[in-house]
Amino acid sequence: MSTLLFLASEPEGPHALRPLLDTVLDALRDGGRARGGPLPAGGPEAVAARVRDAVGDVLPDEGDPDALRALVHALAEGAADPAHPLCAAHLHCPPLAIATAADLAASALNPSMDSWDQAPAASELEALVTRELAAEIYRGWLGGVGGAAGAGRLSGPSRPTGPAPADAVASLTPTALITTGGTESNQLALLLAREAHGSNVRLVIGANAHHSLPRAAWLLGLPDPVVVPAPAGTLDPAALDEALSTLPGPRLVAATAGTTDAGLIDPLPEIAAVCRARGARLHIDAAYGGPLLFSHRHRAKLTGLAAADTVTLDLHKLGWQPVAAGVLAVKDARDLTALHHRADYLNADDDTEAGLPDLLGRSLRTTRRPDVLKIAVTLKALGRTGLGTLVDQVCDHAREFAALVQEHPGFELYDAPTISTVLFRPAGAGDAAVAAVRRKLLLDGRAVLGRARLGGRLWLKATLLNPATRPGDLAGLLKLVEGTTPR
Amino acid sequence: MSTLLFLASEPEGPHALRPLLDTVLDALRDGGRARGGPLPAGGPEAVAARVRDAVGDVLPDEGDPDALRALVHALAEGAADPAHPLCAAHLHCPPLAIATAADLAASALNPSMDSWDQAPAASELEALVTRELAAEIYRGWLGGVGGAAGAGRLSGPSRPTGPAPADAVASLTPTALITTGGTESNQLALLLAREAHGSNVRLVIGANAHHSLPRAAWLLGLPDPVVVPAPAGTLDPAALDEALSTLPGPRLVAATAGTTDAGLIDPLPEIAAVCRARGARLHIDAAYGGPLLFSHRHRAKLTGLAAADTVTLDLHKLGWQPVAAGVLAVKDARDLTALHHRADYLNADDDTEAGLPDLLGRSLRTTRRPDVLKIAVTLKALGRTGLGTLVDQVCDHAREFAALVQEHPGFELYDAPTISTVLFRPAGAGDAAVAAVRRKLLLDGRAVLGRARLGGRLWLKATLLNPATRPGDLAGLLKLVEGTTPR
Numbered sequence: 001m002s003t004l005l006f007l008a009s010e011p012e013g014p015h016a017l018r019p020l021l022d023t024v025l026d027a028l029r030d031g032g033r034a035r036g037g038p039l040p041a042g043g044p045e046a047v048a049a050r051v052r053d054a055v056g057d058v059l060p061d062e063g064d065p066d067a068l069r070a071l072v073h074a075l076a077e078g079a080a081d082p083a084h085p086l087c088a089a090h091l092h093c094p095p096l097a098i099a100t101a102a103d104l105a106a107s108a109l110n111p112s113m114d115s116w117d118q119a120p121a122a123s124e125l126e127a128l129v130t131r132e133l134a135a136e137i138y139r140g141w142l143g144g145v146g147g148a149a150g151a152g153r154l155s156g157p158s159r160p161t162g163p164a165p166a167d168a169v170a171s172l173t174p175t176a177l178i179t180t181g182g183t184e185s186n187q188l189a190l191l192l193a194r195e196a197h198g199s200n201v202r203l204v205i206g207a208n209a210h211h212s213l214p215r216a217a218w219l220l221g222l223p224d225p226v227v228v229p230a231p232a233g234t235l236d237p238a239a240l241d242e243a244l245s246t247l248p249g250p251r252l253v254a255a256t257a258g259t260t261d262a263g264l265i266d267p268l269p270e271i272a273a274v275c276r277a278r279g280a281r282l283h284i285d286a287a288y289g290g291p292l293l294f295s296h297r298h299r300a301k302l303t304g305l306a307a308a309d310t311v312t313l314d315l316h317k318l319g320w321q322p323v324a325a326g327v328l329a330v331k332d333a334r335d336l337t338a339l340h341h342r343a344d345y346l347n348a349d350d351d352t353e354a355g356l357p358d359l360l361g362r363s364l365r366t367t368r369r370p371d372v373l374k375i376a377v378t379l380k381a382l383g384r385t386g387l388g389t390l391v392d393q394v395c396d397h398a399r400e401f402a403a404l405v406q407e408h409p410g411f412e413l414y415d416a417p418t419i420s421t422v423l424f425r426p427a428g429a430g431d432a433a434v435a436a437v438r439r440k441l442l443l444d445g446r447a448v449l450g451r452a453r454l455g456g457r458l459w460l461k462a463t464l465l466n467p468a469t470r471p472g473d474l475a476g477l478l479k480l481v482e483g484t485t486p487r
Numbered sequence: 488m489s490t491l492l493f494l495a496s497e498p499e500g501p502h503a504l505r506p507l508l509d510t511v512l513d514a515l516r517d518g519g520r521a522r523g524g525p526l527p528a529g530g531p532e533a534v535a536a537r538v539r540d541a542v543g544d545v546l547p548d549e550g551d552p553d554a555l556r557a558l559v560h561a562l563a564e565g566a567a568d569p570a571h572p573l574c575a576a577h578l579h580c581p582p583l584a585i586a587t588a589a590d591l592a593a594s595a596l597n598p599s600m601d602s603w604d605q606a607p608a609a610s611e612l613e614a615l616v617t618r619e620l621a622a623e624i625y626r627g628w629l630g631g632v633g634g635a636a637g638a639g640r641l642s643g644p645s646r647p648t649g650p651a652p653a654d655a656v657a658s659l660t661p662t663a664l665i666t667t668g669g670t671e672s673n674q675l676a677l678l679l680a681r682e683a684h685g686s687n688v689r690l691v692i693g694a695n696a697h698h699s700l701p702r703a704a705w706l707l708g709l710p711d712p713v714v715v716p717a718p719a720g721t722l723d724p725a726a727l728d729e730a731l732s733t734l735p736g737p738r739l740v741a742a743t744a745g746t747t748d749a750g751l752i753d754p755l756p757e758i759a760a761v762c763r764a765r766g767a768r769l770h771i772d773a774a775y776g777g778p779l780l781f782s783h784r785h786r787a788k789l790t791g792l793a794a795a796d797t798v799t800l801d802l803h804k805l806g807w808q809p810v811a812a813g814v815l816a817v818k819d820a821r822d823l824t825a826l827h828h829r830a831d832y833l834n835a836d837d838d839t840e841a842g843l844p845d846l847l848g849r850s851l852r853t854t855r856r857p858d859v860l861k862i863a864v865t866l867k868a869l870g871r872t873g874l875g876t877l878v879d880q881v882c883d884h885a886r887e888f889a890a891l892v893q894e895h896p897g898f899e900l901y902d903a904p905t906i907s908t909v910l911f912r913p914a915g916a917g918d919a920a921v922a923a924v925r926r927k928l929l930l931d932g933r934a935v936l937g938r939a940r941l942g943g944r945l946w947l948k949a950t951l952l953n954p955a956t957r958p959g960d961l962a963g964l965l966k967l968v969e970g971t972t973p974r
Binding site: 005006007008009011013014015016017018020021023024025026027028029032039040043044045047048050051052055056057058059060061062063064065067068070071072074075076077078079080081082083084089090091092093094095096097098099100101102103104105106107108109110111112115116117118119120121122124125127128129132136180181182183184187191199211212215219220221222260261314316320322323324341342343344345348350351354355356357364365366367368369370373374376377379380381382383384385386390432435439442448450451452453461466467468 | 492496515527539545549552555565577583584585602606614668670803830831842855860861863866929938939
């Protein structure tokens with residue numbers, strides 16, 4: 001059993017890891033072959049039974065030296081593999097091999113981001129990356145005022161939408177926090193608003209907003225959100241203005257750049273203008289759409305993003321990271337004083353005064369994995385050009401797939417895609433039939449498609465996040481749906 | 488640049504990963520050698536400067552093919568390596584190689600635990616493991632009533648402390664949630680109490696409780712906690728009883744099994760009895776101490792654990808997992824209905840009725856990494872015996888280190904260790920000198936020790952979590968502190 005007890009880091013760690021990683025890679029390959037499609041066939045009960053058989057006793061008295069191979073094989077055989085071109089339901093991306101490899105180093109060294117003496121280099125890396133991501137998001141806003149510190153370096157192609165007065169900018173430093181995903185980023189955005197404006201702050205969202213926003217209001221003990229109808233799938237500035245006009249007290253508006261259902265982007269500059277006029281704080285949930293910033297072709301779709309007080313970004317969606325890779329950008333770093341927290345064993349005053357960085361206010365978590373490593377490696381290895389190319393590719397795929405749908409007499413297209421989501425349905429089918437087609441493909445293990453209700457009807461959803469998808473794959477997907485739809 | 492764009496999963500994934508993993512392993516080895524000690528020398532500014540030099544431009548226009556090697560090397564060179572025997576400050580464990588390897592499969596396949604069609608096998612694996620962990624924790628409680636479903640299988644060596652009436656047990660099923668760590672587990676425990684008893688529920692804790700508990704009360708909009716003084720380092724049942732006797736309304740008592748400062752365990756059976764008598768809900772934060780359950784020699788220290796309504800467990804402490812590996816065990820699965828949440832794209836009613844599992848109520852996160860995989864592989868590969876052996880080893884190390892301290896005329900020992908934490912200080916030194924010794928060792932890159940204030944004085948803290956530590960390492964640690972203390 002002794003090799004089972006090896007530790008992952010030095011001096012013997014890398015040496016001990018190598019054969020175990022070989023076991024994992026072989027089991028991933030064999031498990032994937034045994035699956036032979038985008039997901040396992042047979043539906044939940046059959047898959048669960050196979051997992052139970054493979055696992056056996058979870059916690060036996062004596063260890064099982066085959067456990068690593070057996071469990072990884074079971075996980076791979078029973079995966080919905082986002083790298084398969086017919087796995088296209090959710091904002092569930094296939095991770096880049098390079099990000100996946102980088103993440104191994106995070107596991108092996110196991111830094112924890114809550115104190116300097118657990119993460120000396122990782123904490124500095126996080127500071128560098130979050131500063132750069134915040135600059136990327138607030139570039140237009142800072143660039144617009146010309147005289148702000150760093151504005152020269154931050155100037156770029158996106159146009160400012162409502163630059164702040166130069167004196168206000170001078171004292172502001174955008175920053176960002178690393179989170180477990182868009183949901184935690186949205187929670188933090190609401191928390192910062194609560195701490196800035198009081199616990200009577202009222203969240204105002206479109207009906208198209210992500211479900212994590214009302215859930216965060218509930219979590220934080222805030223009043224129920226005001227939900228503005230969004231029949232067209234985006235938040236209408238006029239309807240927002242009307243809602244704000246009758247709403248007393250502090251308000252937090254949350255707009256969306258890339259809805260989960262359709263990949264739509266709210267009219268950000270107009271919403272920002274309404275918020276300014278009505279004195280409301282603005283959060284933009286760009287969990288999906290944020291990485292359009294890396295693409296010269298698409299970044300103009302995010303004009304207005306920099307007007308937000310806080311921005312959610314999620315690099316395990318359009319950033320090809322293994323989960324978790326969430327970000328919350330904060331325009332004014334001073335907002336983060338609300339998260340300041342003391343624990344003598346982590347950030348005693350005399351240690352802080354002696355120069356040990358105080359990291360506890362960078363998260364609501366305490367122990368925290370350095371998810372920033374894989375993000376940093378990806379940003380630097382691919383650069384803006386590499387990331388922009390990936391963004392362009394999946395947006396192109398969506399356009400191509402939408403064209404196939406539109407040309408096909410048997411299908412109806414919801415609309416031209418804004419990002420990489422395409423909604424479609426078999427012409428003439430009822431909602432129940434649409435839902436049944438999706439489930440049939442799932443249970444047969446043939447394709448993973450999503451669903452979305454828009455304009456009062458249920459649609460099939462293809463969220464195209466796989467840059468390696470080929471034109472033939474998309475035609476094949478449509479043929480598969482066609483063959484599954486009852487005539 | 489094309490190899491940079493490979494995806495991690497099939498069909499080419501495992502093949503594409505292999506050379507990248509070799510790069511990571513080599514960089515881990517070389518970075519560790521360049522460090523040459525438990526942490527980098529020179530202190531925060533010097534370490535940060537080296538990281539900035541190694542990283543250069545975080546987001547260049549064109550990608551850098553050397554980024555993976557360079558950044559992993561920088562992280563390893565600048566790590567506080569928990570596998571080094573002189574890195575012993577925090578509940579920051581060296582991860583097992585086998586758990587680290589398993590975690591790679593989670594990154595490569597990238598399942599997300601918020602819907603079945605993103606994690607068909609992983610969701611079943613999580614169900615199996617959480618059921619087993621909950622059974623392990625509530626074994627004594629269920630075993631004590633004899634007639635409960637599954638009681639035969641759950642009976643074990645730990646004695647029940649206040650078995651519930653058989654009719655109450657019959658309807659209860661313990662379960663557990665996977666979390667990002669003890670902090671999130673504690674947050675969830677408070678949230679479940681709030682939803683069960685209302686937002687006037689009052690948290691009652693000892694002064695020895697983890698800082699995440701009052702922080703969670705603040706987060707959730709609950710009243711400020713009542714803090715019972717704990718001069719001896721544990722929560723005194725009589726003081727608790729007195730506090731509860733004058734406190735109207737619903738109460739949640741949080742006890743600790745393994746304090747962060749000293750590894751002490753509150754008198755759980757007595758606290759449970761007070762809670763029963765006063766009608767208070769009980770949470771036990773066993774983030775540190777929980778895995779004593781795996782050791783025949785030490786599990787009796789947790790007698791009373793099973794009386795808690797909720798239990799925090801954290802397998803990235805005494806469980807040798809890469810972060811994150813948190814658990815919240817819940818005695819009555821029905822409590823989790825408070826987390827039920829609907830999002831049409833993830834758990835539409837018709838999908839749930841058609842048999843697709845509804846997973847959204849298993850977490851407050853949405854997208855969620857399958858941290859359960861590494862936990863499952865570790866439990867099965869090591870078994871109770873293997874895990875228990877590791878627990879016994881680090882507890883033995885603490886006993887041995889405490890003996891060295893006690894025998895040494897130049898040092899004072901706080902107390903015999905309960906788990907694997909030893910508090911000590913140079914005899915006759917003032918608090919400022921104790922703090923300075925710790926910082927000097929940190930800044931010189933020679934040892935990572937923690938600090939704790941107990942009995943009105945500041946102590947050096949050695950949290951021994953490395954099973955591979957040798958007796959000579961402990962003697963060396965003491966010699967190092969001796970040599971650093973001003974005479």
